[in-house]
Structure formats: structure tokens, C-alpha cells
Amino acid sequence: MRIATWNVNSIRARVDRVADWLVREDVDVLAMQEIKCKENQFPFEQFTAAGYDVELHGLSQWNGVAFASRLPMSEVTKDFENMPGFGVASDDGTLPLEARALGVTVNDVRLWSLYVPNGRELAHAHYDYKLRWLDALSADTRAWIAANPQQPLALMGDWNVAPLDTDVWDIQAFEGSTHVSAPERAAFDDFMDAGLTDVVRPRIPTGYTYWDYKQLRFPRNEGMRIDFILGSQPFADAVTNAGIDRNERKGDAPSDHVPVWVDLDVETEEDDDRPMFW
């Protein structure tokens, strides 16, 4: 089973490119981020034509997360426990929740599509929101693993954190910036403490997943590694291959992020339908 994550930066602007990639790369399940639309605006037809069902969480033109899968999805969950909100408080003092987290179960593998808040600037309220959002997610993850130690789990998405200095093209250029600060990295490391590991880096030790559209960042290979698949031990044990598809940053109308994928050695329902020979 091949599973991937991709910040598509508007699914309406890129649906043909995404659907082509799914078919070409034989992907079973794709977690998308920044779909930038509501459900009634989502281009379902191209996914259906390619053989994929879609689950999505989209509230506005901002953010938005989704799954496309050609295997059945169940236990669809929007948001996670104690997820913080952001924006203008309502009369009861609560902040609106954004569409940044969607969970599904496929073949008994629990998967989350996550779009971690950007943080904007270290002094911005969005940065505090980012840290609280990650803290609540790692707490929820820790509790889930404790309750489901045998079940494969993967948290996939745009983490907006570069865990290592080598995950940005010039760490000195990021002095005082978000994505590389000690609190963000500590919040990211908490997921390892909770029992997850980066299942891609052991196989793909170097390389970026994002290049800004501005300032010729891609031609100069001035990128950032901020998209990750973090798996629980049962998930990590099933991984047989991984990749970062840098080619998807090339050509006409690319997203500023590229897909990150893993192959899992798990029995799929497709496999159950194969003819048997004896």
C-alpha cells in the first residue's frame, strides 16, 4: 500500500496535476493540505474518474485538509481533542477552529492529514497558536498510542517546522525566523517522545520538500524540509520504501510543496480480492 502527503496549495488550481500523479505513481491514499476550498467547491469529479474517494475538511478559502483514497476510508474525524482555535472570539469567548486536521482509517491503519499553523513571526499571536496547536496534538497522539499500541498510526502533513539545521538551505538566513526556533523544534520532538518516528528520513536522509515561489528558490535549490510522515512503531515496522518526489516542483503550475510517500507492507482489501491459485 502506497501512502503519500502533499500540500497542494489549492486543489482547484492543481487537480489535474494531482490526479495524474496519483495514477502515475500508483498511490493508494493521499493526504492533502491547503486545499483552499469548501466542500461544495471541491473538484470531486477528477478524483472519482481516477478511481479515488475523497474525504475533506474545508471551512473557507484558507487551509483545508483532505484524503483521496482508492481503498475504503472509515472513522472520519475532523479536528483533534482540545485543538486550539484562532481568530476572532465569539460571544462565549471561544476562538473558531480552523480546518487543519482530518483523520481516517484505511486497512486498519490510522492516518491524519495535518496542516500545522505557519506561525508567521516569533512575536505574532499565530506563533503562540502554532505551539499550543502542536502541544495539544502531541498530547492527543500520546493518549491514542497508549490506547492502541498495536495499531499502525501515521501523522502526515505540512508541519511548518524544520527539525534540523540542514533542513533549510542556510540556517544563518533563518536567525530570528519561525520554523527553526527551539520551541518549535521541541514541540516537534515531543511527537518522537510520544512514540512516533520520521519514517522517510532514514531512507531519504537529505533533500527538501518545499521551495518558495519567490526569489528563484527552486532553481537555486534553496528549500526547506517541512513535510513529514511520522509513524508509530507498528507503522514504521511496515514501511518498505519511501520517497520525496522533487520532480513535482517542476513544470507548469506546480505547488510550492512536493509529495512525500511511503510504501507499507500490509495486506490490503485489494489483495483480498486477488484471485487465488492452488
Add this chain to the structure above:
DNA sequence: ATGTCGACGAATCGTCGA
């Protein structure tokens, strides 16, 4: 170079977010 995108509402541009 503040060097690009994509969303929106409004209008063929300004503004926001990344």
C-alpha cells in the same frame, strides 16, 4: 529586488496569507 502564487471581493486591482 518587496523578484510569486492563489484566494477573495470587487472590479480588470488591492489585500491577505504563505
